[in-house]
Amino acid sequence: MRSEIESSGQKARSFIEEARRAQIVASAIEVIAESGFAAASLAQIAKHAGISKGVISYHFAGKDELMEEVVNQVYTAIGEHVLAEMEGAESATDLLRTYILSVTAHMRAHRTQLRALGEIFYNLRTADGQPHYGIKANEETYAALERIYLAGQASGEFRQFDVRVMAVTMSSAVDNMFGYWVTYPDHDLDAHARELADLFERAVKNEDRAED
Amino acid sequence: MRSEIESSGQKARSFIEEARRAQIVASAIEVIAESGFAAASLAQIAKHAGISKGVISYHFAGKDELMEEVVNQVYTAIGEHVLAEMEGAESATDLLRTYILSVTAHMRAHRTQLRALGEIFYNLRTADGQPHYGIKANEETYAALERIYLAGQASGEFRQFDVRVMAVTMSSAVDNMFGYWVTYPDHDLDAHARELADLFERAVKNEDRAED
Amino acid sequence: MRSEIESSGQKARSFIEEARRAQIVASAIEVIAESGFAAASLAQIAKHAGISKGVISYHFAGKDELMEEVVNQVYTAIGEHVLAEMEGAESATDLLRTYILSVTAHMRAHRTQLRALGEIFYNLRTADGQPHYGIKANEETYAALERIYLAGQASGEFRQFDVRVMAVTMSSAVDNMFGYWVTYPDHDLDAHARELADLFERAVKNEDRAED
Amino acid sequence: MRSEIESSGQKARSFIEEARRAQIVASAIEVIAESGFAAASLAQIAKHAGISKGVISYHFAGKDELMEEVVNQVYTAIGEHVLAEMEGAESATDLLRTYILSVTAHMRAHRTQLRALGEIFYNLRTADGQPHYGIKANEETYAALERIYLAGQASGEFRQFDVRVMAVTMSSAVDNMFGYWVTYPDHDLDAHARELADLFERAVKNEDRAED
DNA sequence: GATGAATGAGGGTTCATTCAT
DNA sequence: CATGAATGAACCCTCATTCAT
Structure with missing residues (x-):
């Protein structure tokens, strides 16, 4: 390069x-x-x-190495894209909206890759039958979201809530938006993303605080 | 015969x-x-x-029929249970909370069945390689949730939002709560469900209206 | 049965x-x-x-189990036959001759089986590359021959010699007689066996003792 | 060359x-x-x-040629060494003892080469499945031993016996000594060789003749 | 001279399905 | 009704060999 x-x-x-x-x-x-x-x-x-x-x-070396390589490539690409997009955001509220919208943009541009990623995530198993990735592989995403939530709670932007539950929920909402769009390709992905951003903004915001 | x-x-x-x-x-x-x-x-x-x-x-008749029978039995059971629980609810807000909590209760009581259901949902394919169930199988659930949302919007309890997006999101939140609990069995399922109920109550409520 | x-x-x-x-x-x-x-x-x-x-x-269960079953069947058969033949022998000298001749008779009658046995003995390996049988599998034979030698030495029929070396040597002589016969089918197997019996009788006998 | x-x-x-x-x-x-x-x-x-x-x-030219080259090199080396050692011997009895001891010395010094030689001897096959070397490859050794035996019988040192059987037996005894030593590296190789020399000296000697 | 890339056959094993008993 | 036996295809992987570079 x-x-x-x-x-x-x-x-x-x-x-x-x-x-x-x-x-x-x-x-x-x-x-x-x-x-x-x-x-x-x-x-x-x-x-x-x-x-x-x-x-x-x-x-x-084997089929497993190929599968892992697929995951690495796709996972790395989405991470880099989303992190780059989020650099511009300032408030925690902005960060959440940017997260949702940038992941969505990446989904639209890499539909096939993300479908494959999901398939491998939920199906690849080690020799002893245990999931190779599974939900545990989302831990990095959960942790990143939790950092945003905690910052928002500290700044007073967000109300108090269980950050782990919120992270799991937002992550699943984004993943399922993708799945829904794959199943119904005519679905308006961007409108869905904006609705999600509104939804979670309302879910986290601190109502006792004056709006910016 | x-x-x-x-x-x-x-x-x-x-x-x-x-x-x-x-x-x-x-x-x-x-x-x-x-x-x-x-x-x-x-x-x-x-x-x-x-x-x-x-x-x-x-x-x-074959492995597929067996899989379909599994889905039928488990899916029917959960539907019956949840519908029965929801009969007592009056407001749309109540219905949503009851939905989440009753599904959660059913999950706890039928962990194994629901794990199997999920595996079949996401893995069973027809002979031509297309998913046999997949997200399309959630249509009934989506429609039921949408009826609640529309009723809430009509009564003024809920704000205006895209009912399809809300249905997909809530459904995925509940499904993923289950998946997370299966992966981390020590996770507090009931607390998670209550958090979800709060989360979605805030996401849908009409802020311009006086609380009951 | x-x-x-x-x-x-x-x-x-x-x-x-x-x-x-x-x-x-x-x-x-x-x-x-x-x-x-x-x-x-x-x-x-x-x-x-x-x-x-x-x-x-x-x-x-797998190829290994099949191979082991072959070994068991052939090995058991030869053992039973030889032991039965040796029951009639009285002196240690008689036992040795009977051993050689009865093994030879069994070889003639079960040529194919014993060829296969040898192939598996020297080629079957465990998953980590170590020989599955190999020379160590002859231990039982060596021990049986050693008991005869020790009895002959105790009775004065045999001279003093290293019983392990003699056992290894006699066993290899019989095995190789078989291999030679397989390679040269016209070879006179029985004459070979009688020569072997003479050879080892001279090799072990106590020369200081009066002949029976 | x-x-x-x-x-x-x-x-x-x-x-x-x-x-x-x-x-x-x-x-x-x-x-x-x-x-x-x-x-x-x-x-x-x-x-x-x-x-x-x-x-x-x-x-x-192919794997087979490589295997043949291995055999040639190792086989030539052992032959040259043993023949050189045997030049000093005078009587047939001496020749036999020298043969056994010199082969043994060569084995100790070239353990790896001889292991490989044995593996190829017993495993390499031609395209039609027949052994490429096998026992037939020992013919040169058998013939050399037979010349010693015949000389000893002519001089009166050795009794009358079947020289082919004796050659096959002695050759197998030496080969198996090696195999035993490889399997049990702590085995006393030299003591084994001396025992073998004694064993075969008794097996061939002419008892009717006064000792030298 | 030497290399890495590619092939295609064959290895053992697993599986859903069929069928005679 | 139920069984165990058998099939044949597909699985992943290894290998000796060939070939363009």
């Missing part, structure tokens, strides 16, 4: 390697989003990518 | 047959809740029930 | 089960003996038996 | 080429000795040598 001026021949193969991995990850995302986690066999992913089945095993 | 005298196309089932079906459904629920949808093979379900694998095929 | 007088219908299925297991074991023995351990895939074994690959998985 | 300027169709190999082949052979020996023939994939051998998988295919 940066300063490719020097030495171009050395990265040639590594570039091919990365390109193949990216191609495979992209194919995995599309197959999972289209047909679901259970139907996303290596054979299907390879077929969809137009490559041989063995190529995947060559570039990834 | 036997005594089709009275009714349409549905075959009447003997007591023994019904008992077997119930036993198999119960076993399926337990296996799915414990190990997840993907690991719930007919072999596992049969083994857990202490019966032969072939029995399931005998009593059900 | 014993008192099949009562209840004949109950064992019918168990009989079929045993028959299938025996058929699969027999097929495995033939494929291993013919083509070697490495080439004895479940597919080959099934094909040779004229059955589907899945049948093997149905009747055996 | 070298300075093939003069001869036939064999291609002369550069120093670099020979060095690579030797490196690969050495790596193959170590992997086979450590993990067994079945687990010695080209990938493992290449990884252990720190080279790319393709290098092996470049320097060897």
Whole structure:
């Protein structure tokens, strides 16, 4: 990415390697989003990518590593986007609205990726049958939201409430907005997001305080 | 097959047959809740029930029919329970709170059944790879909630808001409360439900109107 | 096996089960003996038996269990035969000769089984790469031979020598006689066995003692 | 072998080429000795040598040629060593003892090589499933031992016995001594060898003749 | 000379389903 | 009614080999 001026021949193969991995990850995302986690066999992913089945095993240690790579890529991308958007916000109220709207914007732009992410989150299991991600993987999101709530409560913007419950609820509201939109593609996603922002603004605001 | 005298196309089932079906459904629920949808093979379900694998095929047309029967039983039970509880409520505000609390009570009492229900909802697919249930299966719930919202808006209890978004959000909040509790069994489910009731009461209430 | 007088219908299925297991074991023995351990895939074994690959998985927990069953059957059979033959012997010298000759007779009658046994002994490995049987599996044979040697030394028939070395040597001599015969089927197995008996009789005998 | 300027169709190999082949052979020996023939994939051998998988295919026509090269190197080395040692011996009795002890000394010094040799001997198969080496590969050893026996019988040192049986037996005794030592590394290899020498000296000697 | 990338066959295993008994 | 036996497809993974670079 940066300063490719020097030495171009050395990265040639590594570039091919990365390109193949990216191609495979992209194919995995599309197959999972289209047909679901259970139907996303290596054979299907390879077929969809137009490559041989063995190529995947060559570039990834196993199916699990491929799935984890999908999660990493998608999860990292959404995190970076949302954090960048939130840098401009000032009040806790602003932060919440920005959070909802920026996640929504990202959803619209990366529908397929997020579908796949959800499928893997809820279906990938370790060898002993325990969920590999599951709800516990939301902990980072919950913690980030809780920090906003606590700041808002400290500043007097927000009323007193259980921050964990609010975080779980807001997170699920956003996730389900996405699921609903995927199921009903004609649904007005932006209007839904604005409604959600209003809804949670009312749910958290401190009514005893004068409005800004 | 036997005594089709009275009714349409549905075959009447003997007591023994019904008992077997119930036993198999119960076993399926337990296996799915414990190990997840993907690991719930007919072999596992049969083994857990202490019966032969072939029995399931005998009593059900296939695995899909068994899954549908699980959904029917659990879904019907929760609906009946919640509707019964809500009969006593008078105002729209009361109805919402009763809805949340009664669903929560049912969750606590039928944890295993609802886990299985969720697994099937999000994983069962038709032969062409499309979700068999998914969010579309929530339509009935959404419609019921919307009737409450509209009544509240008509009576002036509730402010104006998009009833579909509110229904989707409240439904997801309740579902996710359950998922969180399953993941963290020490979580205080009742406190969570009360917080949710407060949260949504504030989200919907008409602030321009004097409180009752 | 014993008192099949009562209840004949109950064992019918168990009989079929045993028959299938025996058929699969027999097929495995033939494929291993013919083509070697490495080439004895479940597919080959099934094909040779004229059955589907899945049948093997149905009747055996896995390939390892099948291999172990082969070893058990063959190893048990040879042990029983040799022990029965040796009951008649009186002196330690007689026991040694009887051991060699009876093992040889069993080899002639069960050539294929013993080839397969050897293949599995030296090739089957556990999941971590360690030999599953290997030379350690000869311990029982070594111990039995050592008891004969010690008895002969105590009675004065045999000279003093290291019993472990003698046991390892005699065991390997008999095993290799078999291997040689398998490679050169026209080789005179019985003459070889008699030569071996003479050879070891001279190797162990106490020369300071008057002959019987 | 070298300075093939003069001869036939064999291609002369550069120093670099020979060095690579030797490196690969050495790596193959170590992997086979450590993990067994079945687990010695080209990938493992290449990884252990720190080279790319393709290098092996470049320097060897295939896996079989590599295996044959391993056998050639190890087998040639042991033959040269033993023959050199036996040059000093005078009587047939001396020759036998020298044979056993020199082979043993070589085993101790080249444990890994001989383990690999044994693995290949008993496992390598041709395309049609027949053993590539097996017992037939011992023919040279058998013939050499037989010449000693016949000389001893002619000189009156040894009694009359079947020289082929004796050769097969002695060869197997030495091979199995090695195998036992590999399995039980604390086993006293030299004491075992001396016991073997005594054992076979008694087995072959002409008792009707006065001792030297 | 050497490499990494790719292939395609075959490995063992699991599974829903069918069927004779 | 119920069973155990059997099937055949699909699963993930490993491997020796080939080939363009």
